[in-house]
Amino acid sequence: MDLCSLIDKRLIAFNFDGKDKEDIIKRIAELMFNSDKITDKAKYVEGVFKRESECSTGIGMGVAIPHCRSEVVTEPCFSLVKLKNEVEWDSFDGKLVSYVIMLAAPIDANSEFLKLLSSLSYNLMDDDFRESLINASTIEEIELLFKEKGEN
Numbered sequence: 001m002d003l004c005s006l007i008d009k010r011l012i013a014f015n016f017d018g019k020d021k022e023d024i025i026k027r028i029a030e031l032m033f034n035s036d037k038i039t040d041k042a043k044y045v046e047g048v049f050k051r052e053s054e055c056s057t058g059i060g061m062g063v064a065i066p067h068c069r070s071e072v073v074t075e076p077c078f079s080l081v082k083l084k085n086e087v088e089w090d091s092f093d094g095k096l097v098s099y100v101i102m103l104a105a106p107i108d109a110n111s112e113f114l115k116l117l118s119s120l121s122y123n124l125m126d127d128d129f130r131e132s133l134i135n136a137s138t139i140e141e142i143e144l145l146f147k148e149k150g151e152n
Contacts, residue, residue: 004146010035011079040072058091067103
């Protein structure tokens with residue numbers, strides 16, 4: 001899956017403020033709503049929290065990937081958010097989260113959603129990619145990183 005083509009500058013944020021996991025998920029949903037990626041914030045957030053209750057999306061290494069498929073999602077998308085302050089996310093490694101990548105996909109986009117989640121997870125297991133993403137300070141750096149990863 002070409003992740004670079006799914007990057008939307010409106011869903012990238014640095015120094016993102018949020019007091020906890022719940023607040024951050026709601027604030028990212030607001031970005032998605034304002035970017036016309038979702039039509040109903042409350043319903044989308046409900047889906048993300050439902051998924052989160054099944055198993056934490058804190059994958060470790062300071063990263064969380066909250067996500068869900070929902071009928072309120074207009075097109076597959078993901079956010080890239082570097083947090084102002086680390087937060088507790090019940091991560092597998094017990095570490096606080098400093099970077100949140102939130103995914104959204106239409107309810108009927110099962111294969112696209114799985115490809116998106118799989119591609120992101122695979123890339124994040126690459127130490128160099130993950131560290132470069134976490135340390136990126138501009139949208140252009142992020143776009144270049146995803147473009148380079150897509151060419152390999």
